[in-house]
Amino acid sequence: MATAEAIESSTDAHADDHSGHGDHDHPAWLAHHFESPEQQFDAGKLGMWLFLAQEVLFFTGLFVAYAVYRANYPEVFINAHHYLNPVLGAFNTIVLLASSLAIAWAVRAAQKGENELLMWLHVFTLGCAGLFMGVKTVEYAYKIDEGLLWASMYNPQHLTDTGLHTQLGTFFWMTMTFGVIVGLAGWMLKGGKSVAWGWVIFSIGVILMSTAAGVVVANAIQVSSMEADHGQHASADGHDGHGAAAHGDEHGSSHAEEGHAKEGHADDDHSSDGPAADGHHGSDHAEEALAPGVLPKPEGEEQMGAAAEEAEPSEDTEPTAEDAAEEATAEEPTAEPAGETEAASEPAAEGEAAEEGGAEAAETEEAPVAAKPVYGANEGNFFSIYFAMTGVHAIHIFAGMIAFLWIIYRIAKRNFSPEFYGPVEFVGLYWHLVDLVWIYLFPLLYLIH
């Protein structure tokens, strides 16, 4: 495209001051390989849609992983979702929806030649993106502190008084201060000679400031959610500072028995496994290196699984007390019919076993476990999928931010007009796709029930 040169006035349809073509009477922004502006616009749009098609398919790969794991281990997913805060997820959803509105409106502004509105709508969108990333930062900080990581590093533990989540305040101050400085620098720059770079730097400042704001808002929401849960299970176990992961934990401690009973009942398919199941619940797993035994399988291998489970009841005599104190999220009454009883106990077992396998198990039982004995899917697998999906999505948000900074540079250069606004629309389409992916991610990850 011949437009990248600093052409201040794109509305001059017959600008011919581009590298020696004195005699063309086409707009400066019309690339030579297109016959008309119309064709250029349509080709650009088609190209972007084809790219979006590819993006949809590659996210579908991640969704397939999600679908297969969820179909095979539904109770793991039901338990694991307790670790996520749906309020934060909903907040992020609204933020992205607002950014989509802003970008759609920006396209309208470009079509109507409203350059200043076009610019501010893009800055607003970057603000929304920063806010989103700030919330993500808080979510990830708590996950890391609670050991809720991908399968190989899954090591659930109680929230303590140390860890990343205690650094969020510092992070906020640093990011906000830096953002204000950068924003001011950009603001002054754009009033001077470097208008375009000034806007870019100002926008980076906006991103930093809104990220800081997101951190504050998200942390407030997270803390109040944790306290709300604490209040509901006040009788629980006197632990303080539970993270989101502790939701299931508190449920486990106060409803351990009910959980057992419910799991025994809820499982119609394995009435014969009732006793074994209850034994399992109590179980945990010092020796449970072996316990996790058979995974919840889809169908048909219950017999094998049941047999294997019943072979180990003798080991499952641990009292519930220690488990209750653990991340006994599986204790959460899972009325999931598809989950076998072993399945229900598996996540607890897995969580326990994994925890014990992990070098820094919060409460280590006696059994020395050489390697992490994880048999089958556990919450760690859920978190592998969670981090893969939200992580890749976050990378797309970063890429979108960079694309928007480029567009902001060009808006400041007055590249766009009602005759030429293709890039605005195309980057906007990309951003809508990022929003679309989140529209699916949110209910599938945060609202499993």
Added chain:
Amino acid sequence: MSSQATDHAHDDHGHHVTSITTLIATFAALVALTFLTSALAQVNLGRADIWVTLGIATVKAALVAVFFMHLAHDKGFNAVILLSTLGFATLFICFALMDKGQYQPQIDDYNADKRQAAAEMSGS
């Protein structure tokens, strides 16, 4: 800054300009559906759960695609691209799900081996 709120005007090239009313209405619908899906998370609909969730998400996606992404007023081929992509994505997920139990024997064998090894290691 012109501000015809409800114009369905076309710009110089005949491209449709979305009205502000349409934009705001779409956004409002999207937010409402977000609250709906969050609220429905508290309700147990049994086996319909996942379908209702996906259904609401798809309605939201359709709103974004048709109005924000302008598919309603675009060249039809762009919509064909999106719809066929969704079709292939569905095929992808369906085929994978059809196979989901297929490798269970191998998984069970692997786990049995692991269990065995662990048992031997802990000398039980």
